[in-house]
Amino acid sequence: MSLTLLVIFVILFLLGVPLAVSLGVGVIGTMLIYDIPLNLLPQMMLSSMNSFLLVAVPLFVLAGSVMAGGGISDRIFSAAQVLFGRYRGGLGHVNIVASAVFGGISGSSVADVVSLGKIEIKAMTDRKYPRAYAAATTMATSTLSSVIPPSILIIIAASTAGVSVGAALAGGLGPAAVLIVVLMVVNYIVSVRKNYGEVTRTRFKRGLGVVLASIPALGGPVVILVGMFGGAFTPTEAAAIAVFYSLLVGAFVYRDMKWRDMPKMIVDAGLTSGTILFIAMVANVATYIFTIDGLPARVSDWVLSMTTSPIIVMLLMGLILVFIGTVMDIVAAILLTIPVLMPAALAAGVDPIHFVVFLVASLSIGLVTPPVGVALFATSYVSKLPMEVIVRAAVPHYTVMFVALAILAVFPELITWPAELLTDR
Amino acid sequence: DEEQPEGEGEVESQTLRMAIGDPAASSVGVTADHFAEEVAERTGGSIEIETHPDGTLFGGDQNAAVNLLGNGTLDCTIISTSVYASFDARMNAMSLPYLFDDEEQFTEYLQGEPGQELLDSLESEGIKGIQMLTRTPRHITNSVRPIEEPSDLDGITIRVPQNELWVNFFGSLGANPTPMDFTEVYTALQTGTIDAQENPLEVPVNNRFFEVQDYLSLTEHIRDGYVLGCNQDLWESLEAEQQEAMTEAAENTFEFRIEDDQRDVEETLASLEEEGVNVNELTSEAKQEFQDAAEEVYPQFSSLVGEEFFETTLEYVGR
Amino acid sequence: MSEGNTPYSTPGGSPVERFAEGTAAHTVPQGESPERLGWIWKIVNALLFLGVTVMLLSVGAQVLTRYLGVSLTWTEELTRLVFQSMMFLGMAAGFRTVAHPRVALLVARGPTWVKKASAHVYAVVGAAFFIVLMGMAWRLVMQQINSGESTPSLGVNMYLISIVLLGSAALALLAHIQTVYFSKEMRRAIEEGEITA
Numbered sequence: 001m002s003l004t005l006l007v008i009f010v011i012l013f014l015l016g017v018p019l020a021v022s023l024g025v026g027v028i029g030t031m032l033i034y035d036i037p038l039n040l041l042p043q044m045m046l047s048s049m050n051s052f053l054l055v056a057v058p059l060f061v062l063a064g065s066v067m068a069g070g071g072i073s074d075r076i077f078s079a080a081q082v083l084f085g086r087y088r089g090g091l092g093h094v095n096i097v098a099s100a101v102f103g104g105i106s107g108s109s110v111a112d113v114v115s116l117g118k119i120e121i122k123a124m125t126d127r128k129y130p131r132a133y134a135a136a137t138t139m140a141t142s143t144l145s146s147v148i149p150p151s152i153l154i155i156i157a158a159s160t161a162g163v164s165v166g167a168a169l170a171g172g173l174g175p176a177a178v179l180i181v182v183l184m185v186v187n188y189i190v191s192v193r194k195n196y197g198e199v200t201r202t203r204f205k206r207g208l209g210v211v212l213a214s215i216p217a218l219g220g221p222v223v224i225l226v227g228m229f230g231g232a233f234t235p236t237e238a239a240a241i242a243v244f245y246s247l248l249v250g251a252f253v254y255r256d257m258k259w260r261d262m263p264k265m266i267v268d269a270g271l272t273s274g275t276i277l278f279i280a281m282v283a284n285v286a287t288y289i290f291t292i293d294g295l296p297a298r299v300s301d302w303v304l305s306m307t308t309s310p311i312i313v314m315l316l317m318g319l320i321l322v323f324i325g326t327v328m329d330i331v332a333a334i335l336l337t338i339p340v341l342m343p344a345a346l347a348a349g350v351d352p353i354h355f356v357v358f359l360v361a362s363l364s365i366g367l368v369t370p371p372v373g374v375a376l377f378a379t380s381y382v383s384k385l386p387m388e389v390i391v392r393a394a395v396p397h398y399t400v401m402f403v404a405l406a407i408l409a410v411f412p413e414l415i416t417w418p419a420e421l422l423t424d425r
Numbered sequence: 426d427e428e429q430p431e432g433e434g435e436v437e438s439q440t441l442r443m444a445i446g447d448p449a450a451s452s453v454g455v456t457a458d459h460f461a462e463e464v465a466e467r468t469g470g471s472i473e474i475e476t477h478p479d480g481t482l483f484g485g486d487q488n489a490a491v492n493l494l495g496n497g498t499l500d501c502t503i504i505s506t507s508v509y510a511s512f513d514a515r516m517n518a519m520s521l522p523y524l525f526d527d528e529e530q531f532t533e534y535l536q537g538e539p540g541q542e543l544l545d546s547l548e549s550e551g552i553k554g555i556q557m558l559t560r561t562p563r564h565i566t567n568s569v570r571p572i573e574e575p576s577d578l579d580g581i582t583i584r585v586p587q588n589e590l591w592v593n594f595f596g597s598l599g600a601n602p603t604p605m606d607f608t609e610v611y612t613a614l615q616t617g618t619i620d621a622q623e624n625p626l627e628v629p630v631n632n633r634f635f636e637v638q639d640y641l642s643l644t645e646h647i648r649d650g651y652v653l654g655c656n657q658d659l660w661e662s663l664e665a666e667q668q669e670a671m672t673e674a675a676e677n678t679f680e681f682r683i684e685d686d687q688r689d690v691e692e693t694l695a696s697l698e699e700e701g702v703n704v705n706e707l708t709s710e711a712k713q714e715f716q717d718a719a720e721e722v723y724p725q726f727s728s729l730v731g732e733e734f735f736e737t738t739l740e741y742v743g744r
Numbered sequence: 745m746s747e748g749n750t751p752y753s754t755p756g757g758s759p760v761e762r763f764a765e766g767t768a769a770h771t772v773p774q775g776e777s778p779e780r781l782g783w784i785w786k787i788v789n790a791l792l793f794l795g796v797t798v799m800l801l802s803v804g805a806q807v808l809t810r811y812l813g814v815s816l817t818w819t820e821e822l823t824r825l826v827f828q829s830m831m832f833l834g835m836a837a838g839f840r841t842v843a844h845p846r847v848a849l850l851v852a853r854g855p856t857w858v859k860k861a862s863a864h865v866y867a868v869v870g871a872a873f874f875i876v877l878m879g880m881a882w883r884l885v886m887q888q889i890n891s892g893e894s895t896p897s898l899g900v901n902m903y904l905i906s907i908v909l910l911g912s913a914a915l916a917l918l919a920h921i922q923t924v925y926f927s928k929e930m931r932r933a934i935e936e937g938e939i940t941a
């Protein structure tokens with residue numbers, strides 16, 4: 001069943017049919033062949049979008065447009081250029097840090113790409129980074145949003161696995177730190193070797209002005225972080241707050257905001273999100289087929305037949321999870337793989353918190369990996385570059401992210417240490 | 426070739442998919458597995474039930490599960506009566522706050538005429554309701570103070586399902602009932618966006634809410650049940666003996682569930698107290714106060730349940 | 745946004761950009777006859793505008809009223825219902841500009857006949873998917889009318905949301921036909937595989 005689905009899917013997308021349609025026709029074909037009621041199709045599409053969490057996607061898209069239209073992002077990245085522009089790859093580093101901060105808020109790789117990504121790519125290309133490299137950096141850094149607390153995905157994974165949510169959230173700091181380090185190293189090396197990005201020095205007085213002007217813009221994340229950790233609103237609600245704050249600053253502080261642009265921004269937010277989430281709608285139906293086919297169970301049996309060394313088991317699982325992350329909706333993937341893969345991991349002696357956090361990190365890397373990463377689509381969408389161009393530019397990023405995964409597989413302390421430090425586990 | 430005469434020789438075994446929304450280790454998961462074992466045994470293996478937990482067969486959307494069950498995409502499910510309330514308002518009746526005097530009355534209600542009427546009502550949706558199942562009552566957890574009497578709820582921001590029963594009841598007690606997606610509840614409790622949540626005991630336990638909640642008050646304020654149901658057409662396609670075996674297996678599961686829940690609750694409470702959670706029960710006077718407060722808002726629920734069944738239910742419990 | 749330094753630019757930017765520029769008051773690209781049934785897409789845009797605005801205000805109201813201690817209790821449900829509807833409409837509108845992600849590697853490198861054929865494959869496969877979806881969504885609407893499924897807080901009949909899905913499938917079908925067979929520009933874009941997103 002799973003094989004039929006995947007074969008139809010691959011043939012169609014190689015013929016240039018949109019990926020979501022290819023997957024959808026793969027699903028329909030499989031249902032017809034194996035006599036599964038087609039009623040499933042509209043019902044699962046409806047239930048995939050019956051989610052308050054996903055509401056953050058259009059709202060963050062809108063926040064991104066308002067920040068761009070209201071002159072907020074310009075000021076942030078001008079200030080960043082003043083502060084970091086003297087270093088090779090400075091804006092690339094800013095891109096990474098921005099995702100750690102904003103992405104940490106949105107908790108969603110896709111939201112990170114569609115809101116911040118557009119701004120980041122523009123800022124980087126304006127300062128003479130190739131568009132493909134800017135897109136690749138933006139895409140790779142979106143993985144941070146899935147692991148930096150508060151990560152909704154880690155909460156779901158920890159509760160599904162029955163481990164401490166607090167410890168797992170804290171454990172997410174491990175992969176976040178490792179990813180930040182390796183991505184910064186890659187950015188530095190690539191920028192230096194290929195001479196990417198403008199190196200500029202600004203005179204102190206002018207620079208001070210630019211930095212001061214960016215303070216209201218930088219107030220956004222501060223307001224959101226304080227409000228969120230202070231309990232005024234939840235991570236999803238933060239998306240709406242981000243829109244309101246950006247509107248206020250853009251309209252009344254910088255006065256760059258043109259109200260007549262608003263309708264277009266609002267319509268685009270709906271259009272962009274619906275287009276990006278189409279794959280999630282169809283993936284929900286595909287999940288049904290993978291489930292009744294027992295695909296995850298077969299994968300797990302196969303893993304344990306290969307080895308029982310915890311390190312090798314984790315390395316293998318990392319590969320499997322990255323693959324699953326590319327073809328399946330991430331929440332569905334969490335729900336499906338934990339019950340099936342976790343017993344195998346525990347049997348091999350892996351720490352449960354280590355497993356849960358590692359699982360989310362692997363799946364989030366799957367989101368940016370071809371052929372079907374949702375965050376990869378989103379990057380392609382906002383950068384208006386073909387996926388293969390981004391993928392080629394991101395080869396160094398993929399390489400180090402896989403190295404990072406391997407490091408996280410081999411050194412459980414990277415995850416269990418912050419978990420123990422920050423909770424009384 | 427002629428088909429093999431039925432009843433003689435090997436009857437082909439049939440596999441039914443049972444979809445549930447909770448994890449395999451949850452009380453519904455255990456219940457589903459028990460039912461599966463009973464059915465296998467009582468049908469001599471002619472019906473095998475395969476449990477699919479975590480809502481993976483209906484995208485985690487329980488309303489979708491009801492539709493899929495009705496149109497035959499899913500074979501069987503165990504789904505809460507509060508989900509069915511979106512399809513038939515009468516299912517709301519058992520969730521009137523402080524409706525039942527005790528566990529026994531609740532059990533009788535489900536097993537008795539009202540429960541049967543609810544099961545029969547599912548036929549119009551293409552569902553054969555085989556058996557009502559109990560669920561443990563809902564309690565309040567919070568991080569402010571123990572809830573010992575109604576006035577303790579004053580000013581407490583509590584996450585509730587989006588249903589008038591909860592909203593009006595908690596609102597009338599001076600609390601601030603607020604809707605929130607379940608996946609955000611842990612973080613919201615942690616950061617203080619909300620003070621409290623209310624659910625059957627196993628929910629805060631399985632979702633680790635006690636990492637961020639100090640008080641558990643055994644308020645038993647609202648109850649709901651579960652419906653063990655299968656697709657109607659599928660049910661009718663079964664042999665009479667198979668139907669009988671499934672019915673008996675379901676009745677057995679009803680008893681199993683009550684025992685299993687009781688054992689679970691005792692163990693859970695003991696371990697929570699050990700972990701330092703402040704657990705309090707309501708005194709009988711306090712319970713009476715809650716009950717009186719609840720009855721004051723009952724008139725608001727008549728249309729929510731449907732007048733006729735509302736009266737039937739109140740009469741049945743003697744209110 | 746400048747695309748001049750990449751080999752993937754087309755004169756005047758990608759159709760997505762051209763579309764985006766003309767969303768508020770849809771403009772006709774030069775050299776094209778006016779889009780047939782353009783009024784339908786104007787309605788879709790108006791609905792998207794309305795829906796996203798409602799979501800934003802509803803989430804805002806949820807935060808504000810909870811903070812004030814007088815929570816509105818229907819905001820979460822309203823937001824979710826509108827979100828569901830908007831995502832289906834947005835998905836359909838994405839086909840109007842051929843904005844859905846594709847792997848156009850083989851098509852873009854292939855000989856002319858492959859490019860020509862790929863546009864028909866695109867249309868036929870897409871149409872097949874949305875026709876099946878329409879049929880099944882119709883059955884779901886009927887089932888939901890019969891079962892009376894409604895939402896717990898606002899009492900909205902759920903078949904209304906399924907009708908949005910049904911309508912969106914029809915719109916996506918229309919968009920396939922329009923882009924492949926009635927717009928030279930979009931047709932070329934599909935054949936060249938230039939708008940993979």
Ligand code: NA
Nearest residue numbers: 104107148150
């Ligand atoms: Na996060």
Ligand code: NA
Nearest residue numbers: 095099138141
């Ligand atoms: Na980034």
